[in-house]
């Protein structure tokens with residue numbers, strides 16, 4: 407598991423978005439923070455996207471990071487479910503986190519099949 411995918415997952419869990427565009431330097435998928443800033447977690451640099459139209463999904467050579475991210479999210483979901491099944495776990499918070507993770511996973515899968 408690369409550092410990049412862990413960092414991306416973190417941004418996504420904080421409400422960020424995974425974009426179809428990838429970094430021109432290292433081809434890591436770009437993320438957009440809640441504030442609207444787009445950046446590369448690997449280069450730790452802001453990236454300016456020329457096309458603002460997110461609907462234009464370019465056919466990227468599938469970055470392996472997406473596969474890693476998918477695996478990471480699936481693992482996180484399993485852990486969350488385990489926690490919710492434990493006597494002390496669960497509650498609304500758990501459901502919210504789970505919901506968020508499923509959204510992120512959905513987005514990753516959308517990008518993978520784009």
Ligand SMILES: [Zn+2]
Pocket residue numbers: 429430431432433434446447448449450
């Ligand atoms: Zn980069």
